Structure formats: C-alpha cells, structure tokens
Amino acid sequence: MQKSYKLIDAEEVGQTFTKVGNMYELKNDSTGEIIFSGTDTEDGFRFNQKIGKEMDYYTLNGLKLFLEMIEKCDGMIFEKYSLYEKVKL
Numbered sequence: 001m002q003k004s005y006k007l008i009d010a011e012e013v014g015q016t017f018t019k020v021g022n023m024y025e026l027k028n029d030s031t032g033e034i035i036f037s038g039t040d041t042e043d044g045f046r047f048n049q050k051i052g053k054e055m056d057y058y059t060l061n062g063l064k065l066f067l068e069m070i071e072k073c074d075g076m077i078f079e080k081y082s083l084y085e086k087v088k089l
Helices: 057-073
Strands: 002-008 014-020 023-028 035-038 045-047
Touching: 002 057, 014 057, 023 057, 035 057
Parallel strands: none
Antiparallel strands: 002 014, 014 023, 023 035, 035 045
C-alpha cells in the first residue's frame, strides 16, 4: 500500500514523502530530485544513496525531515529517549 504526504517548508518549497511497503522516498517536487530514499530491511535501514561524512544544513534538514516522516509512518522503528540537562551539584 502506498502512502504519500505533501510537505511545504518555510520557503514554500514543495516536497513529497512516499512510503511503499518497506521503501521510503523524499522528493523535491519542483526539480523531481530524490533527496533521500531507502529501505527498511527488518534488521536495519539501507539508504539508496551514499550519506557523506559532511553535509550542508539544507541536506541535514532534509535528512531530519526524512527520518521524522519515517517515524510518522512507522512509530516502532526508533527508540524513545528523554533529554535531561546535566546539573552540577
């Protein structure tokens, strides 16, 4: 079953996130470029493109959005954490 979500960022750039089975894709609507895509392998996740050691903030933001949309579609894929600030005594 395919699920698609239309996303619009602060600059009104449209993107579409699509889930088909265990495959996920985030695409820029104006250029048709696939920003990120990958597959849930049941024991992990495989990206279809190389993720570099360095990335600009635009790409980093796209990765964050991609992972958040995977979480929205499959709430069991990520561990839940609580953040606490370390306090000096």
